[in-house]
Amino acid sequence: MTLAATAPVHAVAVRHLSAAAATRLLGAWQGAGPAYLALADGLRSAVLAGSLTPLTRLPSERDLAGALGVSRTTTSAAYARLRELGFATSHVGSGTVAVLPRGQARSAAPQPPAGDAPLPDLGDEHAVDMSQATPSATDALHGAYARALEALPAYLSGGGYAHLGIEPLRAAIAARYRARGVPTTTDQILVTTGAQQAIALLAGTFVARGDRVLVESPTYVHAVGALRSAGARVVGVPVGDVEAIGSAVRRTGARLVYLIPDFHNPTGRTMTADERHALGRLTARGVTVVGDETLTDLDLDDVGVPAPFAGDGSDPRLVSVGSASKSFWGGLRVGWIRTTPQLVQRMARTRQQLDVATPVLEQLAVADLLARRDEVLPTRLADLRSRRDLLRDLVLARFPSWEVPDPPGGLCLWVGLGRPAGQALAAAAVSEGLRVAPGPQFTPDGSSVDRLRLTWTRPPEVLADAVDRLGRAWDRVAGR
Amino acid sequence: MTLAATAPVHAVAVRHLSAAAATRLLGAWQGAGPAYLALADGLRSAVLAGSLTPLTRLPSERDLAGALGVSRTTTSAAYARLRELGFATSHVGSGTVAVLPRGQARSAAPQPPAGDAPLPDLGDEHAVDMSQATPSATDALHGAYARALEALPAYLSGGGYAHLGIEPLRAAIAARYRARGVPTTTDQILVTTGAQQAIALLAGTFVARGDRVLVESPTYVHAVGALRSAGARVVGVPVGDVEAIGSAVRRTGARLVYLIPDFHNPTGRTMTADERHALGRLTARGVTVVGDETLTDLDLDDVGVPAPFAGDGSDPRLVSVGSASKSFWGGLRVGWIRTTPQLVQRMARTRQQLDVATPVLEQLAVADLLARRDEVLPTRLADLRSRRDLLRDLVLARFPSWEVPDPPGGLCLWVGLGRPAGQALAAAAVSEGLRVAPGPQFTPDGSSVDRLRLTWTRPPEVLADAVDRLGRAWDRVAGR
Numbered sequence: 001m002t003l004a005a006t007a008p009v010h011a012v013a014v015r016h017l018s019a020a021a022a023t024r025l026l027g028a029w030q031g032a033g034p035a036y037l038a039l040a041d042g043l044r045s046a047v048l049a050g051s052l053t054p055l056t057r058l059p060s061e062r063d064l065a066g067a068l069g070v071s072r073t074t075t076s077a078a079y080a081r082l083r084e085l086g087f088a089t090s091h092v093g094s095g096t097v098a099v100l101p102r103g104q105a106r107s108a109a110p111q112p113p114a115g116d117a118p119l120p121d122l123g124d125e126h127a128v129d130m131s132q133a134t135p136s137a138t139d140a141l142h143g144a145y146a147r148a149l150e151a152l153p154a155y156l157s158g159g160g161y162a163h164l165g166i167e168p169l170r171a172a173i174a175a176r177y178r179a180r181g182v183p184t185t186t187d188q189i190l191v192t193t194g195a196q197q198a199i200a201l202l203a204g205t206f207v208a209r210g211d212r213v214l215v216e217s218p219t220y221v222h223a224v225g226a227l228r229s230a231g232a233r234v235v236g237v238p239v240g241d242v243e244a245i246g247s248a249v250r251r252t253g254a255r256l257v258y259l260i261p262d263f264h265n266p267t268g269r270t271m272t273a274d275e276r277h278a279l280g281r282l283t284a285r286g287v288t289v290v291g292d293e294t295l296t297d298l299d300l301d302d303v304g305v306p307a308p309f310a311g312d313g314s315d316p317r318l319v320s321v322g323s324a325s326k327s328f329w330g331g332l333r334v335g336w337i338r339t340t341p342q343l344v345q346r347m348a349r350t351r352q353q354l355d356v357a358t359p360v361l362e363q364l365a366v367a368d369l370l371a372r373r374d375e376v377l378p379t380r381l382a383d384l385r386s387r388r389d390l391l392r393d394l395v396l397a398r399f400p401s402w403e404v405p406d407p408p409g410g411l412c413l414w415v416g417l418g419r420p421a422g423q424a425l426a427a428a429a430v431s432e433g434l435r436v437a438p439g440p441q442f443t444p445d446g447s448s449v450d451r452l453r454l455t456w457t458r459p460p461e462v463l464a465d466a467v468d469r470l471g472r473a474w475d476r477v478a479g480r
Numbered sequence: 481m482t483l484a485a486t487a488p489v490h491a492v493a494v495r496h497l498s499a500a501a502a503t504r505l506l507g508a509w510q511g512a513g514p515a516y517l518a519l520a521d522g523l524r525s526a527v528l529a530g531s532l533t534p535l536t537r538l539p540s541e542r543d544l545a546g547a548l549g550v551s552r553t554t555t556s557a558a559y560a561r562l563r564e565l566g567f568a569t570s571h572v573g574s575g576t577v578a579v580l581p582r583g584q585a586r587s588a589a590p591q592p593p594a595g596d597a598p599l600p601d602l603g604d605e606h607a608v609d610m611s612q613a614t615p616s617a618t619d620a621l622h623g624a625y626a627r628a629l630e631a632l633p634a635y636l637s638g639g640g641y642a643h644l645g646i647e648p649l650r651a652a653i654a655a656r657y658r659a660r661g662v663p664t665t666t667d668q669i670l671v672t673t674g675a676q677q678a679i680a681l682l683a684g685t686f687v688a689r690g691d692r693v694l695v696e697s698p699t700y701v702h703a704v705g706a707l708r709s710a711g712a713r714v715v716g717v718p719v720g721d722v723e724a725i726g727s728a729v730r731r732t733g734a735r736l737v738y739l740i741p742d743f744h745n746p747t748g749r750t751m752t753a754d755e756r757h758a759l760g761r762l763t764a765r766g767v768t769v770v771g772d773e774t775l776t777d778l779d780l781d782d783v784g785v786p787a788p789f790a791g792d793g794s795d796p797r798l799v800s801v802g803s804a805s806k807s808f809w810g811g812l813r814v815g816w817i818r819t820t821p822q823l824v825q826r827m828a829r830t831r832q833q834l835d836v837a838t839p840v841l842e843q844l845a846v847a848d849l850l851a852r853r854d855e856v857l858p859t860r861l862a863d864l865r866s867r868r869d870l871l872r873d874l875v876l877a878r879f880p881s882w883e884v885p886d887p888p889g890g891l892c893l894w895v896g897l898g899r900p901a902g903q904a905l906a907a908a909a910v911s912e913g914l915r916v917a918p919g920p921q922f923t924p925d926g927s928s929v930d931r932l933r934l935t936w937t938r939p940p941e942v943l944a945d946a947v948d949r950l951g952r953a954w955d956r957v958a959g960r
Contacts, residue, residue: 015826053829055822134639141636142629145841149625156621159614159937160811193673193813193835200834204709225833229684331640331840333673342535346495349533353705354680354834355673359842360811361625457639 017052017098019059019067024446025051026068028420035070036077043078044087047098048427051441058088058096127433128458128466133265133411135384135457137329140369140376144328148364161357163348165191165336169367173322173336176370182313187341190348193358195294195323195335199223200354201347202256202319202337203230206288212252214245218414218442218451220265220292223258232256236444239267242278249287257282257289261309262296266414266442266453268407273306283317290319294335297327297377300385301408316340324366326411327377334358334366384411384456387463391456394467399474413454414439420449421477428473434466497532497578499539499547504926505531506548508900515550516557523558524567527578528907531921538568538576607913608938608946613745613891615864615937617809620849620856624808628844641837643828645671645816649847653802653816656850662793667821670828673838675774675803675815679703680834681827682736682799682817683710686768692732694725698894698922698931700745700772703738712736716924719747722758729767737762737769741789742776746894746922746933748887753786763797770799774815777807777857780865781888796820804846806891807857814838814846864891864936867943871936874947879954893934894919900929901957908953914946 017025022043029042046052059067061075068075079096082088090096155166164170170189177184192198199222207213209231215224217236227234235252237244245257259279261271271279279289291309299305310320316339323335337347351357369376391413396404403416417425422438429436439451454470456463497505502523509522526532539547541555548555559576562568570576635646644650650669657664672678679702687693689711695704697716704714715732717724725737739759741751751759759769771789779785790800796819803815817827831837849856871893876884883896897905902918909916919931934950936943 132639132641134641136638137636137640142632145629145632149622149629152622152625155811156617156809158616158811159612160617160805160809161612161614162811196833197835222833222836229830229833325640329636329640330836331635331638331642333835333837333839345535350709353676353702353709355677355813356702356805356810357813359813359839361841362839 015053015055016057017059019063022059022064023067025440027423027440027446027449036074036081039068039070039074039078040081040085042423043082043098044085045423045427047087048430051423051438052098054099056098058098060095127435128462128469129435130454130458130463130466130470131435131437133326133455133457134330135326135380135411137331138327138369138376138380140372141329141332141365144365144368144372145361147368148361151364152361155360160360162191162360162363163352163357164344165189165358166360166363166367169334169363169370170336172367172370173338176373177308177310177313177320177338180308182308182310182338184310184313184338185341187344188338190337190339190344190351191358191363192335192337192351193355194325194333195292195321196222196226197351197354198321198323198335198337199258199290199292200226200229201351202288202290202321203227203232204350205343205347206256207232208255211256212254214248214252214254214257215444216240216259216264217444218266218439218448219258219444220260221441223292224444227256227258234444236447239264240269240271240275242271242275245279246282249282249285254287257287259289259291259309260295261291262293262305263298263407263410265295265410266412268405268410268412268414270303270305270408276307276309276311280311280315280318283315286317288317288319290321292321294321294323294326295410296322297373298381298384298409298411300381300388300410303408310338316343319343324369327373327380328366328369332362332366334362387456387458387460388413390460391454391463391467394464395454398467398471411455411457413456415452415454417450417452422449422452425452425470425473425477428477429470431476432469432473434469434473436470495533495535496537497539499543502539502544503547505920507903507920507926507929516554516561519548519550519554519558520561520565522903523562523578524565525903525907527567528910531903531918532578534579536578538578540575607915608942608949609915610934610938610943610946610950611915611917613806613935613937614810615806615860615891617811618807618849618856618860620852621809621812621845624845624848624852625841627848628841631844632841635840640840642671642840642843643832643837644824645669645838646840646843646847649814649843649850650816652847652850653818656853657788657790657793657800657818660788662788662790662818664790664793664818665821667824668818670817670819670824670831671838671843672815672817672831673835674805674813675772675801676702676706677831677834678801678803678815678817679738679770679772680706680709681831682768682770682801683707683712684830685823685827686736687712688735691736692734694728694732694734694737695924696720696739696744697924698746698919698928699738699924700740701921703772704924707736707738714924716927719744720749720751720755722751722755726758726762729762729765734767737767739769739771739789740775741771742773742785743778743887743890745775745890746892748885748890748892748894750783750785750888756787756789756791760791760795760798763795766797768797768799770801772801774801774803774806775890776802777853778861778864778889778891780861780868780890783888790818796823799823804849807853807860808846808849812842812846814842867936867938867940868893870940871934871943871947874944875934878947878951891935891937893936895932895934897930897932902929902932905932905950905953905957908957909950911956912949912953914949914953916950 026042065072065075170186173189174184174186203226207230213227213232216239237248320338324332426438437453439448440446506522545552545555568576650666653669654664654666683706687710693707693712696719717728800818804812906918917933919928920926
């Protein structure tokens with residue numbers, strides 16, 4: 001089934017976009033030309049960049065006009081233009097619905113990338129995807145699964161539901177925290193189906209409808225999604241500004257703060273020891289601070305993470321989330337939460353309503369990989385390091401005007417374009433068969449319009465090709 | 481860490497019980513003796529039976545008195561008695577908190593059973609658990625994983641996130657529906673992390689806060705949990721009463737109906753063809769009817785399921801949920817939803833916020849098992865059939881006064897005790913080192929107090945031992 005076939009003449013909307021959400025999505029949409037053309041172009045770019053999903057019902061012309069402070073004539077003309085371009089359909093009684101023009105999507109149903117909003121399929125088997133921070137599997141994975149399979153028979157006579165996680169894996173995770181200097185017992189570990197489930201569980205546990213939750217801006221987009229699903233009002237604070245976090249906690253009465261302390265996605269930043277101490281003091285105000293350590297192992301320059309996020313392990317309001325996805329492989333769906341034994345028990349009950357338990361074999365494989373991490377990780381890190389260096393060199397050479405950071409770890413380059421062209425560039429890149437993620441995808445308020453996230457997870461030849469394509473797209477956006 | 485160690489002198493409550501919920505939980509608690517003793521006993525039984533989780537804050541004495549229509553002296557005395565028995569602690573300012581007495585839980589942290597509310601640990605390695613409907617793994621599982629591991633390398637160069645499920649598995653599931661006479665294309669299948677996630681996704685998709693949702697009563701308890709988590713007001717209708725479902729849909733304006741059409745959990749009942757047709761007509765009223773086919777393969781007497789729940793596959797409001805848990809093993813966490821391609825896409829986006837994707841290797845193993853189901857299932861079914869026959873014979877012989885059904889498939893015997901003693905018997909069984917699930921665990925309103933669910937998933941010698949223990953418990957409850 002192609003995406004085009006799911007967008008019939010009278011497309012049926014599967015989601016709605018409010019006028020307020022449209023305003024956020026559009027960001028700084030106005031340009032030099034007629035407003036209706038700029039507005040149509042902003043919406044078209046959003047569809048192409050994936051931030052506006054096909055089969056979304058757009059706000060009414062009247063509502064959008066009100067929210068944007070333009071006349072209804074402008075929104076009406078903009079929707080007409082969108083229809084003309086094939087990016088919308090209208091039908092009496094069902095409003096205007098965003099669609100992809102026929103021919104824009106030709107291949108199989110798209111697999112929305114993880115870590116980003118769904119993007120339209122590139123419709124080209126030679127297309128390059130630099131929007132996903134998903135490395136291929138470690139070479140050690142196959143062996144780990146093989147050994148896991150040898151250990152599996154001990155579990156086959158049982159029902160197979162390990163709601164807290166199997167003992168050997170919980171013990172291995174606890175041992176890893178202890179090795180990092182954080183006293184941790186096995187009963188402080190809850191195994192989850194990936195870090196995403198850990199975040200969803202914490203959101204469901206700590207967030208009541210309408211509660212404020214603080215996140216860094218930019219941040220991991222699906223954490224924001226999980227928090228919003230739990231009813232949170234998500235407030236962004238600038239990355240690395242612990243003082244701003246503190247004052248936002250006081251101002252908003254936030255119940256939860258979600259942070260990525262090590263090799264932050266997407267900026268690559270690592271918190272200093274002082275910042276961690278300052279955050280540790282915040283918990284005295286009753287706020288729970290969650291540190292997502294999914295990227296902690298990806299210390300490409302061996303800078304050493306200053307201190308484990310959980311501090312000395314004594315503060316029950318400092319909660320750690322971890323994952324095997326980046327260290328070993330995303331297709332292994334194993335994550336964990338380090339918290340108090342009481343919360344482990346409580347969340348184990350909640351997780352029964354989500355997916356009952358994490359597969360046993362996956363857990364055995366991750367226990368094996370954790371036991372061998374010192375032999376497994378160096379090869380992987382060397383590989384990612386050389387890809388990062390290559391991508392950075394290519395980007396610096398091809399885009400001298402861009403602001404290009406030098407992250408010591410992680411998977412992404414968060415580049416500054418020097419102008420609010422992230423969405424437009426991502427849209428233009430689609431025409432070059434390249435998928436990149438524009439800045440607003442990573443911010444709760446759709447800011448960072450001048451940013452782009454590039455990942456270095458693909459092989460060197462693909463990275464080189466991708467930067468070529470990005471260069472052609474940039475030339476078009478920059479009007480050269 | 482033992483459970484006892486998590487119940488300190490001044491236990492900190494991790495959940496609260498409202499007075500209304502306490503009333504439902506207690507059911508018909510009043511007996512011949514003093515009210516306060518009966519009330520204390522009802523609460524103690526609830527803790528022992530697991531329907532009242534340790535570390536739950538009980539309602540205030542005043543609130544509970546109001547809800548039960550008794551004096552505050554009665555509730556106050558009942559709480560005092562509970563404390564005396566070691567089943568509650570009180571502390572100024574933090575109310576009364578249910579706990580397990582020290583010594584009630586001696587072994588490792590309990591693994592709450594799936595399919596039931598969490599139960600206290602039996603504290604005895606020789607204890608028998610008949611509360612879980614979780615058979616051991618099929619003998620074919622190890623080979624399926626081995627072949628899956630051979631197929632895995634094709635996936636290792638990618639990021640490993642298959643949000644819709646991997647193509648071979650989706651195709652195999654679609655083929656199975658076609659083989660059962662339901663036209664189904666691959667794009668109608670969403671792979672989920674078990675049927676539980678499928679139910680949670682459907683709840684999140686169809687249920688808005690406050691919506692009415694209908695379920696059979698009794699039914700699968702974690703379906704009720706997932707629906708309530710999504711904000712549903714869950715209304716029970718008697719199993720097998722399609723007319724009652726129809727009138728409840730009209731009366732409540734329910735958005736969703738959740739049913740177990742084949743070898744229903746816990747009653748074992750299978751809907752007739754006529755009932756399915758009648759349900760099919762209900763969808764014209766705009767309600768979506770979900771059929772959970774987790775147990776469909778467990779046709780122990782080869783009676784033949786009358787018609788697939790999805791009817792002829794043409795009604796988009798008839799949604800099927802399936803799973804590998806009962807057919808092959810619960811430790812394989814793979815389930816699916818059969819619905820429209822549009823809803824598959826929409827729910828694939830939602831599930832990214834739950835756990836991103838289902839592990840690839842698990843999916844390959846299930847695809848292998850589905851391809852071999854005709855050689856794999858007969859052995860498994862023969863095994864389960866002989867266990868069912870044994871359990872039924874043992875129960876009939878030991879408890880001549882009970883109502884013992886003769887279910888043609890599934891995993892459970894839903895026995896009638898002839899008096900409202902389900903909770904008391906389950907509590908007494910704990911003292912005999914036996915865990916069984918009392919009727920109220922399976923009903924949204926805590927009814928079925930005269931019922932017990934026994935599962936036949938354990939080996940024959942364990943079943944015999946379990947019925948002995950149950951007999952001793954029954955003798956005590958029946959006062960002999």
